[in-house]
Amino acid sequence: SSTHERTRTGMSKTALKQDFLDNLFYIQGRFREVATPHDLYMAAAFTTRDRLLKRWVNSAQVFKTSHARTVCYLSAEYLLGPHLACNLVNLGITDTARQAGAELGLNFDAIVEEEEEPGLGNGGLGRLAACFMESLSTCQVPAIGYGIRYEFGIFDQAIEDGWQVEKTDNWLRNGNPWEIPRPKICFPVGYGGHTESYRDEHGQMRLRWQPAFMINGMAYDTPILGYGTENVNLLRLWKAEASESFNFQAFNTGDYYGAVYSKIEAETISKVLYPNDEPEIGKELRLKQQYFFVSCSMQDMIRLHLNTVGPLESFAEKFVVQLNDTHPALAVVELMRLLLDDHGLNWEQAWDITRHTFCYTNHTLLPEALETWSVALFERLLPRHLDLIYEINRRFLDEVRMRFLGDEARVWRMSLIAEGGERRVRMANLAVVGSQAVNGVAELHSALVKATLFKDFAELWPERFHNVTNGVTPRRFMVVANPRLSRLITQTCGHDAWIRDLERLRELETHQDDAGLHADWRAVKLAAKQDLATWMQQATGIHLDPASLFDVQAKRFHEYKRQHLNILHIIRCYQRIKQGESQNLVPRAFIFGGKAAPGYFMAKLMIKLINAVAEVVNNDPQVNGWMRVAFLPNFNVKNGQRLYPAADLSEQISLAGKEASGTGNMKFSMNGALTIGTLDGANVEIREAVGAENFFLFGLTAEAALQQQLTGYRPWEYYQSDIELKSDIDLINSGLFSHGDTQLFRPLTDNLVNHDPFMVLADYRAYLECQQTVSAAYQDPERWTRMSLLNVARIGRFSSDRAIREYAEHIWKVTPNPIEAA
Numbered sequence: 001s002s003t004h005e006r007t008r009t010g011m012s013k014t015a016l017k018q019d020f021l022d023n024l025f026y027i028q029g030r031f032r033e034v035a036t037p038h039d040l041y042m043a044a045a046f047t048t049r050d051r052l053l054k055r056w057v058n059s060a061q062v063f064k065t066s067h068a069r070t071v072c073y074l075s076a077e078y079l080l081g082p083h084l085a086c087n088l089v090n091l092g093i094t095d096t097a098r099q100a101g102a103e104l105g106l107n108f109d110a111i112v113e114e115e116e117e118p119g120l121g122n123g124g125l126g127r128l129a130a131c132f133m134e135s136l137s138t139c140q141v142p143a144i145g146y147g148i149r150y151e152f153g154i155f156d157q158a159i160e161d162g163w164q165v166e167k168t169d170n171w172l173r174n175g176n177p178w179e180i181p182r183p184k185i186c187f188p189v190g191y192g193g194h195t196e197s198y199r200d201e202h203g204q205m206r207l208r209w210q211p212a213f214m215i216n217g218m219a220y221d222t223p224i225l226g227y228g229t230e231n232v233n234l235l236r237l238w239k240a241e242a243s244e245s246f247n248f249q250a251f252n253t254g255d256y257y258g259a260v261y262s263k264i265e266a267e268t269i270s271k272v273l274y275p276n277d278e279p280e281i282g283k284e285l286r287l288k289q290q291y292f293f294v295s296c297s298m299q300d301m302i303r304l305h306l307n308t309v310g311p312l313e314s315f316a317e318k319f320v321v322q323l324n325d326t327h328p329a330l331a332v333v334e335l336m337r338l339l340l341d342d343h344g345l346n347w348e349q350a351w352d353i354t355r356h357t358f359c360y361t362n363h364t365l366l367p368e369a370l371e372t373w374s375v376a377l378f379e380r381l382l383p384r385h386l387d388l389i390y391e392i393n394r395r396f397l398d399e400v401r402m403r404f405l406g407d408e409a410r411v412w413r414m415s416l417i418a419e420g421g422e423r424r425v426r427m428a429n430l431a432v433v434g435s436q437a438v439n440g441v442a443e444l445h446s447a448l449v450k451a452t453l454f455k456d457f458a459e460l461w462p463e464r465f466h467n468v469t470n471g472v473t474p475r476r477f478m479v480v481a482n483p484r485l486s487r488l489i490t491q492t493c494g495h496d497a498w499i500r501d502l503e504r505l506r507e508l509e510t511h512q513d514d515a516g517l518h519a520d521w522r523a524v525k526l527a528a529k530q531d532l533a534t535w536m537q538q539a540t541g542i543h544l545d546p547a548s549l550f551d552v553q554a555k556r557f558h559e560y561k562r563q564h565l566n567i568l569h570i571i572r573c574y575q576r577i578k579q580g581e582s583q584n585l586v587p588r589a590f591i592f593g594g595k596a597a598p599g600y601f602m603a604k605l606m607i608k609l610i611n612a613v614a615e616v617v618n619n620d621p622q623v624n625g626w627m628r629v630a631f632l633p634n635f636n637v638k639n640g641q642r643l644y645p646a647a648d649l650s651e652q653i654s655l656a657g658k659e660a661s662g663t664g665n666m667k668f669s670m671n672g673a674l675t676i677g678t679l680d681g682a683n684v685e686i687r688e689a690v691g692a693e694n695f696f697l698f699g700l701t702a703e704a705a706l707q708q709q710l711t712g713y714r715p716w717e718y719y720q721s722d723i724e725l726k727s728d729i730d731l732i733n734s735g736l737f738s739h740g741d742t743q744l745f746r747p748l749t750d751n752l753v754n755h756d757p758f759m760v761l762a763d764y765r766a767y768l769e770c771q772q773t774v775s776a777a778y779q780d781p782e783r784w785t786r787m788s789l790l791n792v793a794r795i796g797r798f799s800s801d802r803a804i805r806e807y808a809e810h811i812w813k814v815t816p817n818p819i820e821a822a
């Protein structure tokens with residue numbers, strides 16, 4: 001077996017080459033000459049998988065016997081991105097693989113490009129879950145990520161005639177080499193039906209649930225490697241299956257549809273990801289999806305506990321469960337049901353375990369994103385859970401009444417049930433009541449969570465409220481996305497320890513005035529800009545000049561993120577250049593990226609306006625050489641990895657108080673971009689870390705914005721009093737960007753002048769002035785390069801490793817569990 005062992009898991013170039021050719025033959029059934037790019041990718045993927053499996057199995061064995069306290073991350077979304085390049089970095093064999101490939105005449109980068117990314121998420125929340133899973137392994141914290149194995153992930157975005165067009169994301173069409181199906185890890189999940197009381201073996205009157213409809217959830221496991229460690233954690237995603245996949249009786253009676261009905265019905269539950277990022281949709285299938293993965297996951301934890309530790313009384317010592325927003329909040333009720341109905345615990349025992357098991361992270365303050373489900377829907381779909389929610393609520397409100405005597409208004413606000421109008425279950429209140437810890441994702445956000453959204457709860461349980469500022473993994477967003485910069489940093493610091501300890505980037509500061517480094521630093525940025533320009537030319541036909549300032553705004557489209565404020569600045573620049581006022585302007589490429597929820601009209605209109613402005617600006621010889629506007633189609637993890645290294649300026653311009661944290665802001669700074677932004681979310685902490693002098697700040701503070709809205713915000717006054725603002729909006733309404741159609745963008749401009757809920761007009765002037773300071777700074781390359789260098793040197797805190805260490809210490813009370821090599 002040693003030769004076999006050496007080939008299948010050997011890290012040497014020879015072993016990699018042999019294993020690659022073996023996998024191409026034995027798995028793809030191909031030899032070199034006839035192999036397709038997909039075959040070559042699959043062979044590379046399996047060759048890499050062979051090496052991580054050894055670590056994974058070794059970790060699983062150790063965790064099983066060590067009864068290690070385990071973190072379970074429950075998330076409806078995981079925006080994982082392509083696996084291959086990151087797994088090679090975390091195995092430490094990227095260069096060896098590149099050389100092995102070269103000796104086999106393979107183009108390494110082309111093989112990496114071939115991978116279809118698993119887009120099982122919408123945006124920030126989903127990507128954060130993926131960064132956290134990688135950092136949990138890197139920080140050697142035993143963990144299991146639970147979620148849904150959507151057959152179709154976030155749609156692929158095409159831009160046709162300037163409009164977003166959604167394309168089905170059939171990411172599994174060519175198979176997925178990174179997952180292992182676990183047919184034996186399969187749990188029943190019920191829906192509908194009724195609850196009935198019965199007398200248990202001790203003569204106790206008990207309630208139980210008789211579901212009307214059962215399906216099965218089957219596990220698919222994906223190993224999550226860490227960097228520079230043997231620890232490998234598990235991502236377990238559930239697929240819905242019919243308990244009976246083919247009904248022969250129906251078939252025999254010729255009812256062919258009937259024969260497959262239950263299969264189709266069941267599989268719809270994990271069929272597709274809801275492409276909404278903020279607006280709450282309240283669709284029945286969405287609730288079915290949430291209950292589906294929550295029930296499978298809680299049943300799996302109980303199975304693991306009974307198999308490894310034993311009696312459930314110690315469940316909360318073994319497992320700590322993080323709720324990634326309210327989407328998995330039903331887990332609180334499902335654990336109660338399983339402990340009471342299936343495992344015979346009494347209420348007090350069950351509730352004590354439950355509330356010591358869960359922790360909840362809030363990711364948004366937007367009222368329209370806070371999930372509530374109608375009591376009527378609960379009655380129909382989850383009658384037993386509604387019972388339990390009523391009982392949890394009864395006992396909880398007794399505690400509130402006791403603590404705040406006679407304050408019925410508070411009881412009304414804190415109740416798990418919204419009574420006014422149609423009765424609805426407040427999932428955020430349920431998550432807080434059922435958790436031992438609640439946290440926001442940036443200091444400002446966590447403070448606003450305590451002062452507004454959960455004010456009543458923070459007054460009742462102040463000790464439960466925490467902040468853990470988000471972070472991102474430097475392995476994917478620096479080492480994989482920007483190998484040139486990573487090499488320069490390692491060279492300058494004389495070590496690559498920074499990859500695992502990002503605070504070590506601070507050592508770059510001593511070189512901040514090193515002219516040689518400055519030159520190399522600019523060369524690295526220019527090369528990345530050239531790569532992006534080449535890709536954009538091929539993807540959109542738009543030519544970007546790498547010598548121009550790459551001004552980038554890439555994130556989901558939403559009015560609070562204010563992509564329309566950015567467009568107004570572009571139109572201002574256009575008008576200025578047309579009027580010959582190009583002094584202290586610098587040539588810029590305005591680059592946008594991001595998807596809009598398919599049902600979000602205003603977001604889709606913003607995308608159309610950007611492409612409409614691009615068409616006019618990019619074809620206007622008078623401004624040629626001064627400005628380019630380009631929309632990067634299908635912004636996802638893979639394309640993000642092209643964009644972050646190429647940006648000079650990172651646009652983080654949300655209305656203060658609205659962006660919970662942001663994580664793109666961290667990725668751009670880590671790649672040497674300077675930020676223009678408001679004091680919102682994590683921008684506040686990024687500015688503190690990199691130094692106010694290395695950050696372009698503008699706009700109302702959260703406090704000032706709130707004040708102005710409370711005292712009455714009249715956007716039309718800004719429109720009337722600021723002639724440049726008026727002319728920019730009027731130019732949109734003139735039809736210049738819409739072939740004379742003066743109505744196309746009216747919904748957007750009317751909304752801005754008459755309502756402007758996110759105060760675009762109030763921040764317009766400050767934003768324009770700040771952009772002037774950006775242009776001035778960019779005209780001094782030495783100063784700009786130093787600012788860029790200092791942004792990277794001081795960004796260490798925003799590693800997801802630091803965030804995970806804070807969760808482990810302050811919230812999960814779990815210690816690292818290093819695994820020795822097998």
Ligand SMILES: CCc1ccc([C@H](C)CC(=O)N[C@@H]2O[C@H](CO)[C@@H](O)[C@H](O)[C@H]2O)cc1
Binds near residue numbers: 279441
């Ligand atoms: C019910 C529909 C729905 C779907 C997703 C969401 C997410 C909470 C939205 C989201 O992704 N929030 C983002 O989370 C990031 C990670 O913490 C933050 O950095 C962003 O500021 C926040 O907008 C809300 C509502």
